[in-house]
Amino acid sequence: MKIGIDKIGFYAPDLYVDMRELASARGIEPDKFTIGIGQEKMAIAPITQDTVTLAANAALNILDDSDKKKIDLVIFGTESGIDQSKSAAVYVHELLGLDSAARAFEIKQACYGATAGIQMAKGHIALNPDSKVLVLASDIARYGLNSPGESTQGAGAVAIVMSANPRILALEDKSAYFTSDIMDFWRPAYSDTAFVDGKFSNEQYSLFFETVWKQYRSKSGLGFEDFEALCFHVPYTKMGLKALKPVLEVEAKEMDQQRLLENYQKSIQYNKVVGNIYTGSLYLSLLSLLEHKEGLKEGSRIGLFSYGSGAVGEFFTGIVQPEYQNQLKIAQHVDQLSVRKKISIEEYETLFVEELPIDGSTVKLAIENDSAPICLSGISDNKRQYINKQR
Structure with missing residues (x-):
């Protein structure tokens, strides 16, 4: 039985900062952002959007009534959750109107969380072939104004429907994974911004890729020649390339290097304009x-490298399914990104420091200024209030 990705979609807030303008405001050569780390725009979340609403908006765009009836497991991967007890998955479950006969929970291991969710979903579907699983990956990356990591911030969510007989990508059984207790990136419970040892994190990311790739190659007997493309976890779009090129140069033939590097560029087009x-x-x-990627053929093998600081890495693979393009929302995604509003650096800085009350006081937010269907409308009695405008 094939198990994998049946549907996939994303949502980003309707505001962004131009990276060249951010660089100029910080006294940095703009090419260091646009060429050096490969970022062009950075999505900015208004106070009416949090990880719950971003995920719910991403899922809203891909689910139909049949999905809502068959989804009996909701897994929410995030490292910027909104509650220390109640999972973000439960909020999304209600906002989307999913069947109550379902499990819902949140999972955390830095940027690896959604991959853990996908692997759990595979096991669930193997035991329950008629069910579907909604896997959500939603985060708002915050390092702080004028911080070294400021240029690798962003906001957005991806929603994935996992099922048997998937129509987009059938995941293969073999994978390779590696865990090591390191402090390259972390965010203590008392901090709303992350801490990162940038140089060390880059080194570990590359080391983890090399480690799991060698492990996978040994398990599977496959090499770079067997892959049409490789996709990476990309906090900034040059990061994956830095890990990939040294290994390619040692192991891959020139024609395989060319194909994989060309397709890597196809795989980062959205990340360039959304951010981390x-x-x-x-x-x-x-x-x-x-x-x-035009002309991506049925049967093509795609490799995926997942990395979550702290750290866990995994390399796994999927096979492109017939008529996968029929399940994509290309026009919707292009339109969503094209109608976003560019904000000034001053406006961005104002939004960045805007905070919800933490003393139990009531606040009502101006959701009419937010184009998203699902928004955070305020707080009352220490409870977040959400609204789905389409109901």
Whole structure:
């Protein structure tokens, strides 16, 4: 039985910052952002959007009534959750009107969380072939104003429907994974911004890719010649390339290097203009490949490298299914990104420091200024209030 991705979609807030303008405001040569790390725009979440609403909006765009009846498991991967007890999955479950006969929970391991969810979904579907699983990857990446990591922020979510007999990507059984207790990136419970040892994190990311690739190659007997494309977790779009090229140069023939490097560029088109979305970054890259690579053939093998700081890495694979293009929402995604509003650096800085009350006071938010169907409308009695405008 084939198990894998039946549907996939994403949502990003309707505001963004131009990376060249951010660089100029920080006294940095703009090419360091646009060429050096490969970022063009950075999605900015208004106070009416959080990880719950971003995920719900992403899922709203791909689910139909049949999905809502068959989904009996909701897994929410995030590292910027909104509650220390109640899972974001439960909020989304209600906002989308899913069947009550379902499990719902949140999972965390930095940017690896959604991959863990996908692997759990495979096991669930193997035991329950008629069910579907909704896997959500939603985050708002925050490092702080004027911080070294500021240029690798972003906001957005990816929603994935997993099922038997998937119509987009059938996941293969063999995978390789590696865990090591390191401190390359972390966010203590008392901090709303992350801490990162940038140089060390880059080194570990590359080391983890090399490690799981060698492990996978040994398990499977496959090499780079067997892959049409490789997708990476990309906090910034040059990061995956830095890990891939040294290994390619040692192991791959020139024609395989050329194909994989060309397709890598196809896989980062959305990430360039959204920014870092933590748990969703790998799957935004996969979606970018599927929607930008012309002539991607049925049966093509796609490799996926997932990395979550702290750290866990995994390399796994999927096979492109017939008529996968019929399941994509290309026009919708292009339109969503094209109608976003560019904001000034001053406006961005104002939004960044805007906070919800933490003293139990009531607040009502101006959701009429937010174009999203699902919004955070306020807080009352220490409870977040959400609205689905389409109901």
